[in-house]
Amino acid sequence: MSGALPTPEPSGLELERRRFRRRQTGRSVLVAAASTLVFAVVVWITLVNTPGWARVQSTFFDPAVAVEAWPRVFEGLLLNLAVLVFAAAGVLVVSIVLAILRTLRGPVFFPLRALAAAYTDLFRGLPLIIVLYVVGFGIPGLGFTDTRPPAAVLGTVALILTYSAYVSEVFRAGIEAVHPSQRLAARSLGLSHGQTMRLVVLPQAVRKVTPALMNDLVAMQKDVGLISVLGAVDAVRAAQIETAAAFNFTPYVLAGLLFVLIALPLIRLTDWYTARVRRREQMGALV
Amino acid sequence: MSEVLRLAAVRKSFGSRDVLRGIDLRVDEGEVVALIGASGSGKSTLLRVVNLLERVDDGQVFLRGQDISDPRVDADAVRARIGVVFQHFNLFPHLSVLDNVTLAARHVHRRRRETAEASALELLARIGLSDHARSYPDRLSGGQQQRVAIVRAIATDPDLLLLDEVTSALDPELVGEVLDLVRELAAAGTTIVMATHEMAFARDVADRVVFLDRGVVAEEGTPAEVFGTPREQRTREFLARVGGLGPPPSAERA
Numbered sequence: 001m002s003g004a005l006p007t008p009e010p011s012g013l014e015l016e017r018r019r020f021r022r023r024q025t026g027r028s029v030l031v032a033a034a035s036t037l038v039f040a041v042v043v044w045i046t047l048v049n050t051p052g053w054a055r056v057q058s059t060f061f062d063p064a065v066a067v068e069a070w071p072r073v074f075e076g077l078l079l080n081l082a083v084l085v086f087a088a089a090g091v092l093v094v095s096i097v098l099a100i101l102r103t104l105r106g107p108v109f110f111p112l113r114a115l116a117a118a119y120t121d122l123f124r125g126l127p128l129i130i131v132l133y134v135v136g137f138g139i140p141g142l143g144f145t146d147t148r149p150p151a152a153v154l155g156t157v158a159l160i161l162t163y164s165a166y167v168s169e170v171f172r173a174g175i176e177a178v179h180p181s182q183r184l185a186a187r188s189l190g191l192s193h194g195q196t197m198r199l200v201v202l203p204q205a206v207r208k209v210t211p212a213l214m215n216d217l218v219a220m221q222k223d224v225g226l227i228s229v230l231g232a233v234d235a236v237r238a239a240q241i242e243t244a245a246a247f248n249f250t251p252y253v254l255a256g257l258l259f260v261l262i263a264l265p266l267i268r269l270t271d272w273y274t275a276r277v278r279r280r281e282q283m284g285a286l287v
Numbered sequence: 288m289s290e291v292l293r294l295a296a297v298r299k300s301f302g303s304r305d306v307l308r309g310i311d312l313r314v315d316e317g318e319v320v321a322l323i324g325a326s327g328s329g330k331s332t333l334l335r336v337v338n339l340l341e342r343v344d345d346g347q348v349f350l351r352g353q354d355i356s357d358p359r360v361d362a363d364a365v366r367a368r369i370g371v372v373f374q375h376f377n378l379f380p381h382l383s384v385l386d387n388v389t390l391a392a393r394h395v396h397r398r399r400r401e402t403a404e405a406s407a408l409e410l411l412a413r414i415g416l417s418d419h420a421r422s423y424p425d426r427l428s429g430g431q432q433q434r435v436a437i438v439r440a441i442a443t444d445p446d447l448l449l450l451d452e453v454t455s456a457l458d459p460e461l462v463g464e465v466l467d468l469v470r471e472l473a474a475a476g477t478t479i480v481m482a483t484h485e486m487a488f489a490r491d492v493a494d495r496v497v498f499l500d501r502g503v504v505a506e507e508g509t510p511a512e513v514f515g516t517p518r519e520q521r522t523r524e525f526l527a528r529v530g531g532l533g534p535p536p537s538a539e540r541a
Contacts, residue, residue: 184377185377189440203381
């Protein structure tokens with residue numbers, strides 16, 4: 001094993017190169033820090049010197065109003081989180097089923113394939129807000145149940161309907177990106193079509209599309225706020241109520257900040273995972 | 288010797304191209320048959336027809352006397368009785384070596400995990416790869432991957448092992464270890480049909496050599512006959528082209 005050999009001392013040439021690289025890195029960091037600082041100061045001074053700044057500050061960034069609004073907005077945010085969890089789970093199931101339907105081969109499956117294709121076309125084209133209204137006010141209108149289902153539940157359904165269409169296309173791309181020889185090898189071992197899908201194709205497909213899926217999750221995380229149009233008291237709706245009560249927009253800013261705070265870990269996780277996948281693939285892996 | 292595989296007048300075409308034009312072939316228990324022939328002569332198609340990855344256009348394929356070209360036959364069950372190794376090591380990259388080897392045993396043959404893993408580890412030990420049982424395929428060299436693929440194919444004791452150009456995608460220095468494993472399996476009595484470009488290996492290991500030319504069996508016989516004293520003009524031409532003609536070293540041994 002070559003790892004057992006002692007690493008020789010770096011030569012003078014290499015040491016000089018390392019010193020140069022260190023110096024260069026140090027200088028780059030300094031330049032970046034300085035330019036960021038200058039930019040921030042310029043923006044700040046410009047903003048503060050606009051004629052209306054004092055009024056904007058008091059109507060959008062009032063700490064007292066923020067503290068006042070906090071309990072209600074936070075409670076609303078918990079509803080957003082609950083809706084996000086259920087919607088994500090629902091989307092996962094529905095979109096995988098749709099993707100599998102769209103990849104079925106053979107004339108027997110034509111109706112299923114066509115149905116799945118029509119579904120994804122329709123719901124990728126429809127604005128989410130319209131789906132929300134149609135589901136939110138249309139389904140209760142059908143009178144399945146005596147009482148109107150909670151707005152949050154209807155909102156979750158609308159989110160699942162819309163996002164499943166997008167996410168199923170991501171899954172389909174992943175399924176089709178698995179090399180056909182993998183399917184061949186699996187069938188040669190005697191695995192059935194279903195087993196091949198479940199044990200060989202889907203696990204690889206999911207790995208391939210995880211960064212894209214996480215990106216969709218981040219997008220859905222903020223669209224969860226749209227369920228407020230149905231009257232569910234989520235963070236956005238709560239902020240609206242507080243805004244109306246205080247004649248001050250700070251609650252909206254507060255709700256916005258909270259949404260960003262939830263999104264940040266997801267966004268970081270996505271970036272980290274994407275980078276990891278790229279590193280792995282660049283290590284000369286065969287597949 | 289009991290018959291394991293028999294092809295009777297098998298035909299297969301892709302569009303207007305006739306790839307197999309009436310193949311008759313019989314393989315007995317424990318026999319090692321080498322399919323040789325130029326690219327496009329139908330070697331791979333023949334193997335894929337046997338494994339039901341391609342449907343025959345006419346003729347019959349029998350596995351242990353059962354007509355497996357009958358559409359009423361359960362193709363998955365037939366494939367479960369045949370081991371296949373492809374040119375490109377089609378290991379599953381998301382599964383460890385051990386899971387690759389035990390996949391069919393557990394999910395197709397419904398063996399218990401412990402039983403399947405015990406016998407898989409035994410096989411991996413035989414090829415000196417037990418240390419890699421928990422590794423993923425991308426940590427292995429091409430030769431190691433291909434040997435795992437072979438072990439995966441024989442892990443469920445198939446009636447027949449099909450090898451499709453198993454060394455063609457390998458670096459030259461890795462070919463030997465794979466051929467050694469095939470040689471070992473042949474010596475242990477595994478019934479093997481292999482398509483190969485390795486003439487020296489075919490001459491060395493095969494009990495019978497079948498020369499395919501434009502979709503028909505042009506010549507077949509022992510390695511000494513086919514390589515040493517080919518009857519057909521086209522066999523001689525092919526062997527001259529691939530450099531396989533010459534004094535047969537196995538002739539004295541045979």
